[in-house]
Amino acid sequence: MEKELMHVNYIEPSGQFKTVEGEAGASVMSTAKKRGVVGIEAECGGFMSCATCHVYVDPEWIDRVGRAEDLVDDTEDELLEGTVCPRESTSRLSCQIKLDDALDGITVRIPAEQS
Numbered sequence: 001m002e003k004e005l006m007h008v009n010y011i012e013p014s015g016q017f018k019t020v021e022g023e024a025g026a027s028v029m030s031t032a033k034k035r036g037v038v039g040i041e042a043e044c045g046g047f048m049s050c051a052t053c054h055v056y057v058d059p060e061w062i063d064r065v066g067r068a069e070d071l072v073d074d075t076e077d078e079l080l081e082g083t084v085c086p087r088e089s090t091s092r093l094s095c096q097i098k099l100d101d102a103l104d105g106i107t108v109r110i111p112a113e114q115s
């Protein structure tokens with residue numbers, strides 16, 4: 001059976017807007033890497049240890065995604081304190097955002113620098 005496809009909108013550091021398709025269960029980070037979206041480095045490959053997959057979730061979507069400070073595990077919240085571009089209230093690590101029906105059409109903005 002084919003996996004369900006979701007739409008993900010990225011605003012690259014240059015301001016370029018890109019809409020790509022991603023599979024349900026894939027992360028916003030891995031979808032960006034697979035589709036050639038610019039600006040997400042993801043040095044650790046999604047193991048939540050590098051913070052170079054930092055994104056700003058569009059405020060319209062943050063309630064569905066959830067805020068880093070509300071997560072049960074503090075690791076992401078702590079990593080976001082060390083990002084190169086300043087953390088904002090909707091900052092998340094894109095390797096930790098998994099696509100599902102509720103996130104079809106999500107928009108994230110990629111910071112100017114990751115490392």
Ligand code: FES
Binds near residue numbers: 044047053095
């Ligand atoms: S890819 Fe390294 S923390 Fe997300």
